[in-house]
Amino acid sequence: MIPHRPYQAKNIEKKWQNIWEKNNVFETSPNNNKKNYYVLEMFPYPSGKIHMGHVRVYTLGDVLARYKRAKGFNVLHPMGWDAFGMPAENAAFENKVHPAIWTKKNIDNMREQLKAMGLSYDWQLEFSTCDPLYIECQQKIFLDFYKNNLAYRKEAWANWDPIDQTVLSNEQVIDGKGWRSGAKVERRKLPQWFFKITEFADELIDSLDKLDNWSNQVKVMQKNWIGRSEGLKLKFKISDNSVLPKNTDFIEVYTTRPDTIFGASFIAIAPDHPLSKDLANNNKDLQKFIFECNQIGTSEEALEKAEKKGFNTKIQVHHPFVEGEYLPVYIANFVLMSYGTGAIFGVPAHDQRDLDFANKLNLPIKSVVESQNAEDNNISNIAYTGNGKIINSNFLNGMNIIEAKKHIIKIAEEKSIGKKSKQFRLHDWCASRQRYWGCPVPIILCNDCGIVPVPNSQLPVLLPNDVTFDKPGNPLDYHEKWNTIDCPECGRSAKRETQTFDTFVDSSWYALRYPAPKSKDPIDKKQMLQWCPPDQYVGGIEHAILHLLYSRFFNRALKKTNYVDFDEPFKGLFCQGMVCHKTYKGPNGWLEPEEIFFKDNKAFQKSDLQEVEIGRSEKMSKSKKNIVDPMSIIETYGADTARLFMLSDSPPERDLDWSISGVDGCWKYLKKIWSHLHNYSFNNNDEGLLLKAKEQDNSIRREIHLCIQATTENIESFRYNSAVASIRKLSNILLAYKSNTEEAIKEQIILEGWKSFLIMMAPITPHITAELWKLIDKDSSFLDQPWPSVDKNLLKDKKLVIAVQINGKLKNTIEIEQVEANDKELQKNKALALYNIKNAIINNTPKKIIVIPGKVINIVI
RNA sequence: GCCCUCAUGAUGGAAUUGGUAGACAUAACGGACUUAAAAUCCGUGGCCUCUUUUGGCGUGCAGGUUCAAGUCCUGCUGAGGGCACCA
DSSP states (O other), rough: OOOOOOOOOOHHHHHHHHHHHHTTTOOOOTTTOOOEEEEEEOOOOSSSSSSSSHHHHHHHHHHHHHHHHHOOOEEEEOOOOOOOSSSHHHHHHOEEEEHHHHHHHHHHHHHHHHHHOOOOGGGGGOOBSSHHHHOOOOOOOHHHHHHSEEEEEEEEEEHHHHHHHHEEEEEGOOOOTTTTOOOOEEEEEEEEEEEGGGGGHHHHHHHHGGBBBOOOOHHHHHHHHHHHEEEEEEEEEEOOGGSSOOOOEEEEEEEOOOOOOOOEEEEOTTTSSHHHHHHHOOOOOHHHHHHHHHHHOOOOOHHHOOOOOOOEEEEEEOOTTTTOEEEEEETTTTTTTTTTTSSEEGGGGGGHHHHHHHHHHHHHOOOOEEEEGGGGGOOSSSSSOOOOOOOOOOOGGOOBBBHHHHHHHHHHTTTTSSSEEEEESSOOOOOOOOOOOOOOOOOEEETTTEEEEEEEGGGGOOSSSSOOOSSSSSSHHHHHHEEEEEEEEEETTEEEEEEOOOOHHHHTTTGTTSTTTTTSSOOOOHHHHOOOSEEEEEEEEEGTTTTHHHHHHHHHHHHTTTTTTTTTSSSSEEEEEOEEEEEEEETTEEOOGGGGEEETTTTEETTTTTTEEEEEEEETTTTTTTOOOHHHHHTTTHHHHHHHHHHHHSOOOOOOEOOOOHHHHHHHHHHHHHHHHHHHOOOOTHHHHHHTTTHHHHHHHHHHHHHHHHHHHHHHHTOOHHHHHHHHHHHHHHOOOSSSOOHHHHHHHHHHHHHHHHHHTTTTSSHHHHHHHHHSSSSOOOGGGOOOOOOOOHHSSSSEEEEETTTTEEEEEEEEEEGGGTOOOHHHHHHHHHHHHHHHHHSSOOOEEEEEEEEEEEEEE
């Protein structure tokens, strides 16, 4: 036997990457004979180097792109950079390097790392969001939004991140803390730029149902986030408004339970309701109360268990439907100004918070919904919120809740004291940031003309290069030369808007840019229509709300401003799980996997041999030090091994547990295939011989084609782990033929098997398969090999194995010929003739015998 | 509190419409080769009983539907995630 070359992943991977690049094989070109398919993975922030999360998501996308290509699609598979954002400014501050230079260096480095993974991108379409052309296009889009009332500037309370020194959108505040910095968010009043996302609130919820190829989890999360509720806005007339500082005649409340209006026993308004503020002007006690409420409001822990507190304003309102009945007005700490009207009517019997409040302040509790279950109706500490019949409610009596709601809304509207109303949790998107490294908002602020858009001829508004980061805050504010400009309308001296866009603006429309990234038009209609929206988008679940909701808004706004003609930005959405790793904690804190060795299932520190605590598997993070650097894996094992491991075990949507033994196993497997194929000498391709295959040989062919079927189905439905399993099963069958046989037909079948194997394995491990293909077929181009098709005639075996059960439990099996598959009687008789079945029914006459022909026989005794 | 998802060997997981549970891997163990180790190759493997055959039990728990349930229904427990004084 001639010794073959050992499997040196690094060399062959570099070799094929160079060949692909030199020949531009992944270049996107128009092809009218093929259907277009656009695969997009979420583009990365150029932090400097790739992490395992990148390896996973880009491998998933690449498998799909390469598979679709083999399936005969014309594939668009691009990559770019989400290049603006805070870390560049932090680096500028720490290392005295300009954000632009830092970012470019990082991009160059990460591009090389991604190339080392062997991803099938058309790199000619690459762009980054800090490119002047992208900035110009985005500014044009923004100005169109502004002119169409989809963006506005408003002085508003904002979430202020004291560490990042910028405002945050509601979506970026998590548990009262900044999403990036983790700092406790403060409230500040500032002029801000908003996008009118609430204009599409209904549509953003309703069309979720049409997104069949979106992950359900994301749809549910978006629905909750938008948070639609339907109810009634209702006015309560104030009985004596002479005590009020201004002429306030009524208080307007919002409710989703107008059916319970006859059970109302008080009105409560928010501490920062305008009326509360008016009353507080000359009331020291109330000022103190409001201050206390605001204190609690910021600490989330306290909020959880916070006691209900109320301040009696001594004001009374008329009950709108009961002549002569009055309700007291309280200021209450559990009522939020940011939802509804900032005022409620309290129905203690049917709302838990109202009940807690009423119990505290000794307010009356009046039941108006009667449950069928008597014990529900005795209300002391638990409010009844279920279904029932309306009672004690005058003209609503006897109705069910739905009827009563409809009826009372109708009456309130007729009396002009109320209006059917929808409320959303979603607020407009605050999209401006007090930062340097972002796309400038193209606006000029003039003392005389107000807000003036930068004229098209002056676009793009680029960032000045000569800035320093030694002072806190926004360098653009200090840059007089840049921010002073003549007003384009009146010519007098004015100021530029110094805020820049949230980076989520950049990522809200980048997918539309790839088909024509160099076009002067923000979105090249002709190119875009051929490809967009992307057929499949792949990315992390952490963007379920932020990026994916903003993109859905942006796409609708782009439709309204005539840039696109479709509603949804992504046809299909797939969210992959996180990459996790066990954590190790030594006596002096967290340890990296590299610092550990194992003995007898215990972990020890290499440095001092002390035992180390093995923690549960968690998302790879710097703070827990459970990070594995992808480049070191690619260096030692190769990209094909890393890719194979990423896909092997866990289903893509679940978390993946990184283990070095798993990686090792994948590497050994590739090595085994490598040496096996090098030791085998393949005959020339002669498919005619396959037709002459004998019955016995066809059983191998059957396995091959079953595998093709399974693998294809698994890839189509994103079950990549199962696809790997079925491919490995095929290779286990083929590996059993260790050396060449003398039979030409059999050799031809094995050739067919290995060819199918390599083509199906190619999307997963593209380099090694390309190299091995040359052993089988020197002349044809591997990348152009079509995906193998299933010969359905081969799938059916001549013999069928059928289960024989007694009372549903497997007892034995029978074997029948394929042609007998529908012969119920024959199968039944064969089953009853079995030795242990005969024994079992000797004393128990079968009550019933169920024969599912070709599948199972169940004997009921 | 509300909403969503999940629960299968030592471990990751498979079982697409209810029809032979544990595919494919990882770790483990036994054997071959080796002075030895690594690598490689061969083999074992849900649990219990038995020498073996056979048999019994088994997909978080308790019920139900069905000839037949990992899969469908009801209730519970546990884990993960989302939202949250949202009227």
